[in-house]
Amino acid sequence: MKKVCVKNIIFDLGNTLIYYDYEYFYEGVSRLEKKLNTGKLKSFIKEKNLGNKLCKGTLQPKDFFRILKRKFDLKIGYDDFIYLYSDIFWVNTRMKNFLEKIVNIKRFKVFLLSNTDPVHMNFVNKNFPFIKIIKNKVLSYKVGLLKPQKKIFEYIVKKYNLNKNETVLIDDLPVNIKVAVKYGLHGIKYTTHKKFLSEFTRIARK
Ligand SMILES: [Mg+2]
DSSP: OOOOOOOEEEEOOBTTTEEEOTHHHHHHHHHHOTTOOHHHHHHHHHHTTHHHHHHHTSSOHHHHHHHHHHHHTOOSOHHHHHHHHHTTEEEOHHHHHHHHHHTTSTTOEEEEEEOOOHHHHHHHHHHOGGGGGOOEEEEHHHHTOOTTOHHHHHHHHHHTTOOGGGEEEEESOHHHHHHHHHHTOEEEEOSSHHHHHHHHHHHHOO
């Protein structure tokens, strides 16, 4: 068997480095909009695929707000809306510690590969500054591609001239891992931190 030597670590953002839950957004909006049916808001966003469009950069945050404001007759302003939409994250402390440790090990290079949108990224940079340790990033809304498209994995490999066999993706979504592994990267599905650490140690061992 060929010896693996992982040098490049690609991190997913949501539910890997930081956790998130859109319920905070829906709860927040319903606190301010008493007449709103949040179930309908939720299914509308899902049906119209608005989240993915934001992440792909084909829908701008202002238009996202305008569409919902019109459809649900919202009274809140754009800034409050965006704040509620963004304030859905909390840190994964163990992963933060892991990242802060790993960046100081010369052998490793770290990358961020995230399906995200400009308002979430802005919020994350402000409120979770440790993310900024990662200088090399591919963000979906900037490149117009989404995981698990094979093209986004090709994009990051090409952009940073990575050797696929030296590269591991850490991501909570099985489908992202599946496509990345099929493409030739190593993959670790992030579930519990303990499992992650033992997988990482196994893959990254010299
Ligand atoms: Mg994720």
